[in-house]
Amino acid sequence: MNVDDIVRARIETARRKIQHDRQQRTELNAARKAGLAHRHAQKLRNLNQRTHDHNTSDNVVTGGDDHGPHAPRH
Numbered sequence: 001m002n003v004d005d006i007v008r009a010r011i012e013t014a015r016r017k018i019q020h021d022r023q024q025r026t027e028l029n030a031a032r033k034a035g036l037a038h039r040h041a042q043k044l045r046n047l048n049q050r051t052h053d054h055n056t057s058d059n060v061v062t063g064g065d066d067h068g069p070h071a072p073r074h
Helices: 003-058
Strands: none
Touching: none
C-alpha cells in the first residue's frame, strides 16, 4: 500500500463520516420539528380549554353567594 492509497482511504472514511453526520442532523431536526409541533398543539389545546373553562365559569349562576365583593358585612 502506497501513500496515495492511504490518503484515498482516509478521504473516503471522512466522506462517509460527513454523510453519516449530515443524515443524523437531518433526522434529529425532523424529530425536533415534530416535537415542537406536538408541544405547540398541546399548548393551544390547554389554552383553549382554559379559555373555555373561564368563559363557562363566568356564566354560571350560583345563587345566594354571600361571599362576593358586594356582599353585606355582618
